[in-house]
Amino acid sequence: MHEFSLVRSLLEQVERIVTEQGGRAAVEVRVEIGPLSGVEPLLVKEAFSQLSVDATLIIDEVPLMARCHSCAREFELKDFRFACPHCNSRETSIVRGDTFRLMSVTVDISDVVAAARTSDELLETVSPS
Amino acid sequence: MTHRTITVARDVQFFAKQTAAEVREQFARRGTLVVNLLSSPGSGKTSLLQATARHWQGRHSMVVLVGDIATDRDAQRLTPLVPAVQLTTGGACHLDLALVQRGWDALAEENVEFLFVENVGNLVCPASHDLGEHLRVIVLSVPEGDDKPAKYPKAFRTSQALVINKTDLLPYVPFSVAHATEDAQQIQPQLEVFSVAALHGTGIESWCSFLEQQRQKLLAVQQASQNQQ
Incomplete structure (x- = not known):
């Protein structure tokens, strides 16, 4: 706390x-x-x-938003699964x-x-x- | 009443982070790699540091700032091996930069290659506080369960290495190194993972060479920026 x-x-x-x-x-x-x-x-x-x-x-x-390094798409991160939901790449950066x-x-x-x-x-x- | 709204859009810890970045830079110039150790209570941070000190004895210089809510028991365990200062937070759940700087000043050591900051046992709050470290490492012991990475994503996301400790207990507890590693790398793909049994010195060598490499990298970056100037 x-x-x-x-x-x-x-x-x-x-x-x-x-x-x-x-x-x-x-x-x-x-x-x-x-x-x-x-x-x-x-x-x-x-x-x-x-x-x-x-x-x-x-x-x-x-919300927790990330950008994929491979396909450059932005997505909302759910359940702290950091892999890209579009191309499965694990190389992602949090943007917000x-x-x-x-x-x-x-x-x-x-x-x-x-x-x-x-x-x-x-x-x-x-x-x- | 007249009002004016000022747009800020700045991290609440903006100034603390700025200071932490300056501290990180100062230690880099001294050639000291700062390592912040995070874990639950009882995962074996102190044992890992004892094993590290034994492994390096005479070859690399290291000092420890050890944080706890109360007692100097951890410092007592470390001082026969390496210079160590106990930082007691008096109830606070994490170390802050001011405490770390006070501890560093109290040590008054020069030519230190590795400064370890053993944070208060807690996987929540310390994850939000930059202590000016170059490397953040999580220690996870197998009796805690392999679900910890998924439960504490922030701590794992902001770390660069994971030490799975007490692997000598694997036959007795339900813990899958593969599962823990998979979950942790799902959160942080660049995470380096080490399996050790600190009490017996198992796996300490690769952990130590990783630290040595990290320090060499820091020195190389430092050298490159000096050459540029």
Whole structure:
């Protein structure tokens, strides 16, 4: 059970983005979890709810997709059978579904907008008409 | 409230993986092959390392960082043979890069040819954590059953070698080396498979020559990139 440590890494990245944006907080965090990511979505949800104050977590569960080196076709990997279902080649690469990824962060930037508005107003008052 | 959505599309472990890649590069420059050993508890990782150390005695230098939740028993078994440091995770299910680096610093060894990291006995979590290794090896002992590759695909998919240990028990347990190998290579076709009985030193020679070859490859790549510069 390592979901807590991974969700901690996730939240560090989220914090970094909130800071870069000069925002107040993250309101929504969207992640992608594949079958070979090594994490369990339910446990991620649980860890997130305990570690994050108020952001909403959205989990997109994606299928495990691979590409065959021999026939170049893409296919969904079922039951972790890595051989190509079209030509039986074992030389395949995973193209999606083996990671736990941070897809997007929605940041509350009310403060930034308010600050910008104030400076615009200031500019208007000082600029010669 | 005003919102802005930032698209990221980046691995949650992006920064950890970046650090791991740097560590891998540093060890390559030193000529040290880093091997991360994964297995269930009790599969014989420590016995395999003892047998490896005995086989190489005086010919190749190796050190071990050994991870466990508690006790320094494994380090005690290894230190009569090779420099070893115990890393205790205090309950965590896997080793991370910070612990490994602390252990390496504590060893303060130079001119090391092989650094073995004996991970916490667990086939799930360690599979997701890059420790800056050049080689990931799974140790599977025959009493565990030949269904392990199919049950733990991530660990097998991300490894380059499989050591089937305790083969001296094959007459007593229902385990087919062929079946385990077939299932494991279904998941990872490039997987190199070794059959050993570490306690008796059986099969250790081919395992050790595989490691020596892997280190030679690492040195060759390193040499080639130096020549290019």
